[in-house]
Amino acid sequence: SEVLPADEAHQLTKCERTIGDGFTPFLKVGLALGEVRDSRLYRAEFESFEDYCDKKWSLTRTRAYQIMSAALTANEVSKKLDTDLNEAQARAIKPVLDEHGADAAAAVISDAHESGKVTAGAINQAAADRGLVAPRPAKVTTTTRTTEATKIEHDVDLAPGELAPT
Secondary structure (H helix, E strand, O other): OOOOOHHHHHHHHHHHHHHHHHHOHHHHHHHHHHHHHHOOOOOOOOOOHHHHHHHHHOOOHHHHHHHHHHHHHHHHHHHHOOOOOOHHHHHHHHHHHHHHOHHHHHHHHHHHHHOOOOOHHHHHHHHHHOOOOOOOOOOOOOOOOOOHHHHHHHHHOOOOOOOOOO
């Protein structure tokens, strides 16, 4: 391995800090929103927390609570494992954490990590494989079929019901 010159090492550190910050901003945002709500810090300008979220941040009540919940989950899991979760991962592991505790959540994250990239889907699969959550149904893709006459009408901009000359 190569030793980087001091200026490049500094540049790498700066880039990695930026990259690291990019993975967990929801954690900081979620915990801050929780603090604003719990301490009612919005009350000087807004009637309610929901009003604060909507007018100040353009967040619906549902979205604000999703972010706060995911942040609390990610914070709890990070205490057990030396890893940072993104919002999707935190939302996927939440049912395991809530129903089976931090040890089970850590085991599921470890299983997902062993299977490859730790995605929300991998976490859901690992939790289902351990019998901790019900397996998710497979996605079903539907295709709309059109008749050849409809395709011709569309392609040549004919009036509905009018057939193209053959």
